[in-house]
Amino acid sequence: MTWKEAAGVLAVLVTLAGLPLLLWHWRVGVLNRYPPGTKVIxxxxxANGGIWTQEEIVGANYWWRKPVRTEExxxxxxxxxxxxxxxxxxxxTFGIPLLRLGPVDVPAGHTVEVGFTAERAGVLTFLCWQVCSPDHPGLRGRFLVKAGKAVETW
Ligand SMILES: [Cu+2]
Incomplete structure (x- = not known):
């Protein structure tokens, strides 16, 4: 093996190992930029099936199977x-009516961030705020906020 071949093999190995590492670093960096204790969801x-899901949707699992609906x-x-x-x-369009949060536009292919504090215990419904598809009514779920020290309900 010449030194050029060796350099080529090394470059391929560094790329194969380095790229996932770089992506992992980026993701961890993105998720860790909030104050400690923040719940990032x-x-x-x-639209097809009317689903909010916590699963990561990439091309493959969009076509191969139906993601699990996040109801609560x-x-x-x-x-x-x-x-x-x-x-x-x-x-x-996302919203939590009880918090007067939204409507927040969520365009296809983009990530939009919104924050809130669960100040009181109770049930917070979240939903899609516009008729996006025939399955639109399915695009709803709820946050179940369990009481902490100071019990105050919605
Ligand atoms: Cu909708």
Missing amino acids: TLTAI ISLQQGDHVVLRLRSVDVLH
Whole structure:
């Protein structure tokens, strides 16, 4: 093996090992930029079937199977939450009516972040705010906020 071949093999190995490492570093960096204790929740909207899901949707699992619908997310009173909202298909609009949060546009292929604090215990419904598809009514779920020290309900 000449030194050029060896350099080529080394370059391929560095790329194969380095690229996933770089991506991992970027993702961890993105998720860690909030204050400690912040709950970062990713919700992805899918028009077909009317689903909000916490699963990561990439091309393969969009076509191969139906993602699990996220109907309920448990929170503790006082939780600081950052929602990373995504859409895989059409424009969806996110909202939590009881908090007067939204409507927040979630364009296809983009990630939109919104934050809120679960100040009181109770049930917070989240939904898609516009008729995005025939399955639009399915695009809803709820945060179940369990009471902490100071019990105050919605
Ligand atoms: Cu909708």
